[in-house]
Amino acid sequence: MTKPFPASPAHRSPRRHLLDRLATGLIAAGGIGVILAVLAIGAFLAIEVVPSLFSGALGQEQITLSLSPLAWGTLKAAFWALVFAVPMALGAAIHSAVYMSPGLRSRIKPTLELMEALPGVVIGFVAGLVLAPWVERHLAGAFALLLVMPLGILMAGGAWRWLSPALRQRLPLAWAGLWLVPWLAMLGLAALELVPWLEARLFAGDLRGWLDAELGIDYASRNALIVGLAMGFAVMPSVYALAEDALSGVPSSLGEGAQAMGATRWQTLWKVVLPAAAPGVFAAVMIGAGRAVGETMIVLMASGNTALMSLSPLEGMRSMAAGIAIELPEAVAGSDSYRLLILAALLLFLFTFLVNTLAEVVRSRLRRRYRRLGDLS
């Protein structure tokens, strides 16, 4: 049954309109309230700290003395995390945007998304209590693994060209992300078997002692490399996801043009796709840096929490986030140390917020550019 047009008088009843107005007003008020509450975080931190900065309750010296080791530790941890995460994330993003078969890609993306969701405590626990003691006992083996993995990949690539065409079709580059896994695992195990022998030959069987005696390098069991590896593992998926979005968002007509002129897929990527997507990739790295700076549990559990200011990646450090987590529950509200920790939180907030905003602006510009490029063709 259809109603006659114009609508029946009931539709125009003032009560319904009043209700509508009221509800819209409530939604607006509630929405604005929620958004203000979320945004209040920055305001709260600023209100707690800024007055004491101006009134001189927190001296310049006190701030530099207590915060600079923490700032240093934060940057050091984030740096090493990015050293591990960025090459791996960008490599994975490039591979899955350019080479990977679509079937595999639709499986790999959620898998790495799951990796992003792994709780920091679990990663920190494994890094601090399993990986760190293991690496301490098998220092040479750990370094050998760092070396063997890239070499093993290159070896696989080199050997692949000599395979028979039938085998090559069985093991295509499009699926290399999967079939390289057992190869790498095998290679890693073989390296671990061989290393003690090499270590005995080269470093008198004790690389750690050798490092200490010959190069004067102190090795702390929980150090920046361990933190970097663990946090790199945690940060990598988000960098990967954003970089992959940027790379696969490049209008395909650009790449197709280059390939039609005879470029290999790698040349296309390097000369055409990557320059077009560079801002997006940069934004991905920025967001990764923001993550690494703010990650608490991994640094807390894997870094040893010694407030050192050393350059050596084999020594520990203490980050701002970990410092806050350890000290704030004990600090008396309103005391100097409390304010200092809040100042640290404010710095963290400002840093991550600015970095993320920058990345977001870059990404939205990029999206507009893609749309334009897509329209042109």
Add this chain to the structure above:
Amino acid sequence: MSPAALTRRARLPRGEGAWAWLAAGSVALSLLLLGGLLTLIAVRGLAHFWPASVSLVELDDGQVFAGRAVRELPLPAADGASGGRERLYFTGNRDLDGHVWQWVEVDRIVESDRPRELVVMERLRHGDFIGRLVDVRPAGQTGARTAAGGEAAWAALQARLAAVDALRGERDDLQHGVIQPLVRRLEKDPGDGAAQRRLAETNERVRGLQESMRRDVVVLESADGRRLLLTLDEVLRAWRPNAMPLPEKIGAWSRGVWRFLSEGPRAANTAGGVWPAIFGTVLMVMLMSLLVTPFGVLAAVYLNEVAHQGRLTNWVRIAVRNLAGVPSIVYGVFGLGVFVYGIGGSLDEWFFSDELPSPTFGTGGLLWASLTLALLTLPVVIVATEEGLVRIPDHQREGALALGATRLEMLTRVVLPMAVPAMLTGVILAVARAAGEVAPLMLVGVAKLAPQVPVDGEFPFLHLDRKFMHLGYHVYDTAFHGDDIQAAMPVVYATALLLVLVVVVLNLTAIFLRHYFRARHGALSRH
């Protein structure tokens, strides 16, 4: 050349150079790392419950001990020569030996076998016992060892342990169900005569139960022949791993898993189960989702449907999105400063001033933790809901309005029902994030050991001011603040596995929902 051969030739990829392979390798490497981590946690976490065999080891100096081999390492080699290997045994018997671990050089082991009669016993104090069972007898009797021994003693022990377990259950029920509420009632009103009488009666009954639990003693002998007398109420469980066939081991394993999930922790969290932590995590996350869902949806609807789509709204949108990237510890600081010290402190002054200076709401608690995590996950819900709202084609809205619906009707009858899967995705993602988040909780109310679960039979039933236990914090605390980390590791692994499982299952649900939703809407917008 035939056309078929040509196309095959064309499909053969040309060489792409080393970089392409390195890129492929990084995918493989990250999969390898992820797989390795998950396998490690799964294997170690699940192995904790396996009743592993126990060996009786004799060394070349005549020392004999019984223990479970844990792992083996190469000895540091001196000047290039192979230094042999050493093995770590878990030997238990902390009260007899003063330690529970023993490193042994493999070369020094003369004999190692697995006699059936070795007994492993889980005790209330001093951890596990590993050794032989000699006898079970009433406490009064001394001296003359009953001839039975062996299998008969084992059967007697099993029967007696079952009886003691029943008594223990009864005692715990009395303690939780009767004594604790009575004590709390007396705290409020010390003059309550009836309560006092009932308390005395119940205490008497508990004492009686404990007496009957202590009626029997078990006589044990360690591998090197030292005798040990234990009253039966000290023994939680006993098993003979070497005499168990595989099905029985599997049964024992699943019972172990169940106990881990359903019991409370013992021995400073290094043994026992994690039930309070599971309960605390789930309760906190449920409260959080109750808070975050309406507010998140409200904000998203405002941003997408009501607000004027101008530059300001866009900025607000970016800011909200970025708050998802702000470190969780900063939210913790905010929660501590605003909720705990600010609001909680004021609440205490207004309503609970008679209990000051001991704070009620002015300290970390369940409510503040849920609020903080709700704030932390708000951006997730807002972003996900907005994504769902944007995907709804405009002609749906226009159609509703053209038929004479007001905006409210259009929202509630057309737009929101279509956005439900997106909201659900957002909430599940928020829950997954909150379940794994520990850092802010350390500031606003998690506890190492919370004696009272936040929900009980006493008014107001849900105690928002109490501290609670959390799986993630349990991992952190047990792993880092225990005396014997080595002994705590299995529990930590098992807890970590549980946490990972919870988070992974939640995320898989979210991924599935999103997939389903996208597929459905792809079909919708084509029409």
